[in-house]
Amino acid sequence: MASLTHVCMWSENGWKRVTADQAARLHPGGTVSAHSGLFMCELCGQYVQLTNEGYQVRHFRHSSHEKSKDCPERTFGTSYSYSYNPIEHNLPIKLADITPNSFHFELGLIRIPRNLITKELKVQIQTKGSNPITYVYSKDRINSEGLSYVSIGDIPAEEYTLSVFNVSEEIYNYWPQKINGIDPNGTLFESASGKLLVADSDVELGENYYLLTKWRIQVSELARIGIDVKEISFKRISISEWHIYVVSANVLNEDAAKFFLNYHYRLTSQPIEIQPIWPLYIEGNYVIKHNSDKAILHIKGVTSSVNVFPNTAIHVVSAQPKVYEIICRNRQQLISAGRTKALQYTYFWREPIDLRTKESEFLITDVLGNTIDSGITNKLPYKGIIRIKSQYDGEIIIKKETFIVEKRKVSSDKTVEIDNLSFGVDIILLVGLDCVWELKLKKEKRNSEIDNENNMLNRLTHFGGEMIPIPHSIKNLAKGFIDYPLIYKWISNCTKKGKINAKAYRTLQNIYRNNMMKR
Numbered sequence: 001m002a003s004l005t006h007v008c009m010w011s012e013n014g015w016k017r018v019t020a021d022q023a024a025r026l027h028p029g030g031t032v033s034a035h036s037g038l039f040m041c042e043l044c045g046q047y048v049q050l051t052n053e054g055y056q057v058r059h060f061r062h063s064s065h066e067k068s069k070d071c072p073e074r075t076f077g078t079s080y081s082y083s084y085n086p087i088e089h090n091l092p093i094k095l096a097d098i099t100p101n102s103f104h105f106e107l108g109l110i111r112i113p114r115n116l117i118t119k120e121l122k123v124q125i126q127t128k129g130s131n132p133i134t135y136v137y138s139k140d141r142i143n144s145e146g147l148s149y150v151s152i153g154d155i156p157a158e159e160y161t162l163s164v165f166n167v168s169e170e171i172y173n174y175w176p177q178k179i180n181g182i183d184p185n186g187t188l189f190e191s192a193s194g195k196l197l198v199a200d201s202d203v204e205l206g207e208n209y210y211l212l213t214k215w216r217i218q219v220s221e222l223a224r225i226g227i228d229v230k231e232i233s234f235k236r237i238s239i240s241e242w243h244i245y246v247v248s249a250n251v252l253n254e255d256a257a258k259f260f261l262n263y264h265y266r267l268t269s270q271p272i273e274i275q276p277i278w279p280l281y282i283e284g285n286y287v288i289k290h291n292s293d294k295a296i297l298h299i300k301g302v303t304s305s306v307n308v309f310p311n312t313a314i315h316v317v318s319a320q321p322k323v324y325e326i327i328c329r330n331r332q333q334l335i336s337a338g339r340t341k342a343l344q345y346t347y348f349w350r351e352p353i354d355l356r357t358k359e360s361e362f363l364i365t366d367v368l369g370n371t372i373d374s375g376i377t378n379k380l381p382y383k384g385i386i387r388i389k390s391q392y393d394g395e396i397i398i399k400k401e402t403f404i405v406e407k408r409k410v411s412s413d414k415t416v417e418i419d420n421l422s423f424g425v426d427i428i429l430l431v432g433l434d435c436v437w438e439l440k441l442k443k444e445k446r447n448s449e450i451d452n453e454n455n456m457l458n459r460l461t462h463f464g465g466e467m468i469p470i471p472h473s474i475k476n477l478a479k480g481f482i483d484y485p486l487i488y489k490w491i492s493n494c495t496k497k498g499k500i501n502a503k504a505y506r507t508l509q510n511i512y513r514n515n516m517m518k519r
Contacts, residue, residue, distance in 0.1 A: 003059030004073050006042040006304075010254040014268070015040060023050050024058045034063040037258055043304065043340050044071035045200050045264055071340065089334070089342040091162070091179050092286070093196040094149060095189045095210055098233050098244060099403055103212075104154040105182075108147050110286045111347065112174045113332060117144055120166035125150070127157035127181075141432065147285035149434060155237055156182035156212065173309070173334075174347075184240075186213040186263040191246060192476070199264040201343050202271030202301060204473055205252050206513060211245040211263070219245075226251035227259055250513060272301035272337050272344045273472050277323070282353055289349045295326050299337050300472065307342070309334040321469075362429065362437055363389040376440040376482050384421040386439070389414070392431045399426040442482075457486050463503040470495050471505065480512045 008015035009023070023032070023039065032038055032050035039060060041048050046067070048060050062071060092108035107125060121139040126132050137150050152160065160179040164171050180198060188197045191208040203209065211217075211229075219229045226249060233244035249256040249267055257267040276283075279292035299306055299322040306322075308314060310330050317323040326335065328350055336345035364372045366381040388396060390410050398406040401424055410416050410429070418427060423443035429436050471477075478491045491508070494500040 003057075004041060004048060004061065006073060007048060007060045008040050008042050009038055010257065013252045015042070015257070015266075017042070020050065020057075020059045023060070024053075034065070040261065041071060041073070042302075043073060045261060045266065046071070088176060089336060089345045090196075090198045091175060092147075093152070093179070093181060094194040095196070095212065095244075096194055097397075097404060098210070100233055101235055102154065103233055103235065103244060105152045105156070106149040107152045107160070107179070108149050108285070109142060109175060110147055111143075111145065111284075111349070112171060114144055116167055116171050116174075117142060118167050122165040123150070124163040124165070125152055126161045126163070127153070127155070128159040128161060129157060133157075143432070143434070146287070147434065148432065156184065156242065158182060158184070174332075182212060183264075184214040186211055186215070188212075188247075188260075188263065188265055197265060198341065198343065200339060200341065201265055203249070203260050203265045203267050204271045205249055205267065205269045206473060206509065207476060208246055208248045211247045213243055213245075214240055216241075216243060217245055222259065225255035225259065226253060227256055266302075268301065269471075270301050271472055272299070272303055274299060274335060274337055274344050274346055280353065286345070287347045287349050289351060289353055290328075291350060291353050292328060294328055295335075295348055297324050297326065297335065298322065299324065301337075302339070303337045303343075304339045306335070306337050309336075361391045364429070364437060364439075372439060374437045374439060376442055376479065378423075378442055378483055380421060380423070380441060383419075385417060385419045386421065386427070388416045388418065388429060388437075390429065390431065390436075394429060394431040394436075397428040397430065399428070400424055453484050453486050456484075457490060460487070460490060460501075460504045460507065463501045463507075466502045467499045468502045468505065470498055470500055474500070477508060477512055481508070 003020040007018055007020075007023075009018045010016075018039070027038075027050060031052040034047040034049040037047050039048050039050060040046070041062070046062070048062055050060055051058050062069075091110065094106045094108065095103055096106050097104055109123070117139060119139060121142065123137045123141075125135045133153055133155065135150065135152055141150055142148050158181050160181050162175055162177050162179060164175065183199070188201070188203065189195060189210040189212065190197065191210055194210070197203070197209070217229055217231075219231070222229050228248050228250060230246045231243055232246055235242045249260070252267060252269055260267045275298040276288055276295060277298055278296040279290050281288050281290040296317065303322070306314065306324060308326055310333065312329050312333065313327040315325040317325050326333070326348075328348060331350050333348045334345060335348055336342035338344065365387050366372060367385050367387070368382055372381060372386055388410065391412055393412050394410040396408040396410055396416060396418070397404055398408075398418065408416060421427075421441060423441050425441045426438065428438045474491065474495055478488060478495070481487045481491060
């Protein structure tokens with residue numbers, strides 16, 4: 001029997017490919033069970049066994065007790081060309097409005113061509129199960145220029161079915177009919193955006209995630225392997241109990257990697273990312289606007305396939321790093337990167353690009369009329385008051401720390417005044433379910449490791465040695481230094497150049513992990 005060919009074992013600080021012959025030399029006697037957790041299939045993220053020596057040569061094989069049996073090597077054999085159907089992507093699901101005892105879910109409907117948006121368009125979303133719940137939305141809830149989030153209730157469902165009426169079947173190339181939902185054994189969401197991570201997605205070292213599960217976690221046992229865990233919400237639904245934890249890995253070690261692998265996620269320092277290099281573009285939610293016959297992309301992370309739909313020519317510019325040239329023959333092309341499924345994707349949307357600044361549809365000021373931009377600030381507005389005016393009906397959510405303390409409606413062209421603002425407050429303006437403006441009032445906290453900002457900046461700029469490409473986590477790292485304008489500006493300049501000194505980056509990481517993340 002042919003051995004599985006995409007098998008890894010843990011080596012120092014990551015999963016490394018290993019052959020059956022190499023594994024047999026390391027483990028010369030008897031069967032190595034899948035339950036040992038020693039060998040992992042790179043394609044499906046499940047543990048596999050190494051067979052005993054006998055009438056067949058020792059080889060890797062999948063276990064009959066696996067939860068998922070749809071690994072390509074298991075189904076089609078080792079000679080199969082590993083890929084996936086690019087249109088079988090998952091629409092984004094978001095975990096929102098988390099309080100100590102409640103939360104709800106939203107489904108993102110990505111942009112579709114205008115010709116598919118009819119006046120009679122109707123979207124139906126139904127949960128899978130013995131007592132399905134149905135949500136229906138009309139054309140008025142669809143944002144033709146961006147991402148439209150619609151509510152799908154507060155009860156977790158493992159799968160959703162999407163049906164669209166009074167429109168061409170072509171719409172299912174953009175909005176798949178089957179949407180994978182919440183695994184009760186544990187599902188991760190990005191803490192910054194609330195977006196669900198589909199199974200087998202990459203989890204980045206040092207980043208915070210929400211873990212939603214029906215099972216209680218033994219927090220004290222995880223601290224010793226370098227994983228921070230904190231429960232922030234508990235909710236009883238029927239006879240089930242649901243917990244939300246904030247989790248993050250501080251170190252890239254085998255125990256931490258296996259913790260996330262048990263939930264079918266991959267811990268890594270370099271997650272999959274689709275990074276456009278050329279042409280000039282404007283980036284939105286799952287849409288990159290450009291106006292060129294071709295595009296050049298840098299694909300980061302561990303992938304086995306890069307696909308385009310509709311199908312077009314893909315040329316490999318560089319194997320390492322992975323750089324591709326894609327011929328843009330269609331107005332909308334789905335570009336995705338993944339292993340056995342699409343883990344990251346975006347639509348390249350070809351149309352004329354208008355880079356002129358448009359007049360704002362929202363006006364947020366202090367009582368003196370000074371405009372207040374979206375972002376983080378360590379200065380309170382004058383007299384602790386802001387005024388919000390929107391061209392559209394919407395809602396204002398006011399949070400204290402991570403909890404919602406107040407909600408207010410906003411009527412179009414009417415000014416709403418919010419007073420008594422203090423540090424630790426987060427004000428969010430929603431139109432529909434889209435966040436269009438957000439202000440975080442954060443009190444300045446000096447860091448003991450940065451006694452003198454000028455001295456620290458001088459240290460960062462005089463490190464010698466290797467320069468590395470800007471890591472994926474630089475955006476979140478930069479936020480930790482928002483109170484230090486000189487360092488923050490230096491990080492921004494490095495980002496623009498695309499490179500940063502390796503020693504300087506590690507120094508910033510250590511300061512961030514030791515101090516900033518504890519705020």
